[in-house]
Amino acid sequence: MSAFKELDPLLHSQLRLAIMSLLIGVDSAEFVFIKEKTNATAGNLSVQLDKLSTAGYISVTKSFKGKKPLTTCSITKVGIKAFEDYVNTLKQYIG
Amino acid sequence: MSAFKELDPLLHSQLRLAIMSLLIGVDSAEFVFIKEKTNATAGNLSVQLDKLSTAGYISVTKSFKGKKPLTTCSITKVGIKAFEDYVNTLKQYIG
DNA sequence: TATATTTGGTTTAAAATATAAACTAATTTA
DNA sequence: TAAATTAGTTTATATTTTAAACCAAATATA
Numbered sequence: 001m002s003a004f005k006e007l008d009p010l011l012h013s014q015l016r017l018a019i020m021s022l023l024i025g026v027d028s029a030e031f032v033f034i035k036e037k038t039n040a041t042a043g044n045l046s047v048q049l050d051k052l053s054t055a056g057y058i059s060v061t062k063s064f065k066g067k068k069p070l071t072t073c074s075i076t077k078v079g080i081k082a083f084e085d086y087v088n089t090l091k092q093y094i095g
Numbered sequence: 096m097s098a099f100k101e102l103d104p105l106l107h108s109q110l111r112l113a114i115m116s117l118l119i120g121v122d123s124a125e126f127v128f129i130k131e132k133t134n135a136t137a138g139n140l141s142v143q144l145d146k147l148s149t150a151g152y153i154s155v156t157k158s159f160k161g162k163k164p165l166t167t168c169s170i171t172k173v174g175i176k177a178f179e180d181y182v183n184t185l186k187q188y189i190g
Numbered sequence: 191t192a193t194a195t196t197t198g199g200t201t202t203a204a205a206a207t208a209t210a211a212a213c214t215a216a217t218t219t220a
Numbered sequence: 221t222a223a224a225t226t227a228g229t230t231t232a233t234a235t236t237t238t239a240a241a242c243c244a245a246a247t248a249t250a
Contacts, residue, residue, distance in 0.1 A: 003134050004113045012109060013208080018099045021188045031227070039098050042228060044209055050229095062228095067216060069227055087189045093116045094182045108236080126198070137199060139238055145200095146236095157199095162245060164198055195248070200241105207236070218225070 004092060010055055011086040015040050016048050020083050023058060023075040031071035049073060057082055099187060105150055106181040110135050110143050115178050118153060118170040126166035144168060152177055 011017055018038045022029060035045050049071070052058045057079030061072045075083070106112055113133045117124060130140050144166070147153045152174035156167045170178070 003132055004109075004116075007109045009109075009207095012107070014099075014102045014104075014107060015208085017188050021099075021190070035227095037098055041210065042226095043211080043230080046229060047208080065227095069216090071228070090185070090189065093112050094185065095116070095119075104236095110237085130198095136239070137197095138201085138240080141200060142237080160198095164244090166199075191250100193249080195246100197246075198244095200243080202242095203238105203240080205236100205238075207234100209232100209234075211230105211232075213230075214228085216226085218223100220221100220223080 005089050007089055007093070008082055008086045010051065010057070011082060013048070015044060016052055017086075019045075019048060019052060019073075020057065020075065020079065023073060024080060024083055026074075028072050028074040031073070034073065052079070055082075100184050102184055102188070103177055103181045105146065105152065106177060108143070110139060111147055112181075114140075114143060114147060114168075115152065115170065115174065118168060119175060119178055121169075123167050123169040126168070129168065147174070150177075 011020060015038060018040075019034060022034060022037055031042075031045065031049075034040075034049075035042060038045065040048070049058065049060055053060045053073075055078075056076060058073050058075050063070050063072065106115060110133055113135075114129060117129060117132055126137075126140065126144075129135075129144075130137060133140065135143070144153065144155055148155045148168075150173075151171060153168050153170050156169075158165050158167065
C-alpha cells in the first residue's frame with residue numbers, strides 16, 4: 001500500500017459532506033429542507049453553504065417566497081466531480 | 096432518506112483515519128512507519144496518536160531500540176469497533 | 191576531535207475550522 | 221398589539237489541526 005492521497009478538505013467535513021450527499025440526489029433543495037435533513041443549525045448551515053458555493057461546488061439562489069427569503073441550492077458539475085473524487089479517495093482509507 | 100447519523104469526530108480527520116486504516120491491517124506499526132505512510136509531520140502525528148490512545152482506540156508502547164526511543168502502535172478492540180461503525184455510518188453519506 | 195546533521199520524538203503556539211449565540215426583518219398568531 | 225415563528229446572516233467563541241521550536245542521543249563530516 002502506498003502513501004495516502006489527500007482528502008479534499010472542503011468535503012471532509014460532516015456537514016458539508018451531508019449537504020453534498022443530499023444535493024447529488026436531487027435537482028435542487030431549499031435551505032430549510034437541508035437544515036432538517038442534516039440537523040444543522042441555521043447559522044452553521046449558512047456558513048457551510050457559503051463555503052461550498054465559493055468553491056463552485058454548489059450554486060445558491062436567493063429569492064423570495066411571497067416576502068420571505070428563499071434560499072435554493074443545487075450541486076454543480078464541478079461539485080459532482082469533486083464529490084466523486086472524494087469518494088474514490090476515501091476508499092483508500094476505508095477499504 | 097432520514098436524517099444523517101453523526102460521524103465519530105475522532106475518526107473524521109484525515110490523519111487519524113489514515114492511522115486507523117493502517118493499523119487495522121497490521122499487528123502493530125512503528126511511529127516512523129506511520130509517519131512515512133501518512134506523510135504527517137512528527138509533531139502532528141505525535142498529537143494525533145495521543146488522541147487516539149486517550150480514546151482507547153489504539154495502544155501506544157514506548158520503548159527503546161538501543162538508546163533511541165521507539166514508539167509502537169496497535170489498534171484495540173474498541174478501535175476496531177469504532178472504525179467499523181464509522182465506515183458504516185459513512186456509507187449513508189457516500190452511498 | 192570538534193561540529194554539524196540526522197533520528198525519534200514532545201511541547202507549545204499559531205492558524206484554520208466548526209459551532210453557537212446574537213441579531214435582522216418580515217409574518218403570523220394569540 | 222405583543223409574542224412567537226420563519227428564514228436566514230453576522231459575529232464571537234470553542235475546538236482542531238498544523239507548524240514551529242525544542243530535546244536527547246547517535247552518527248557522519250571536516
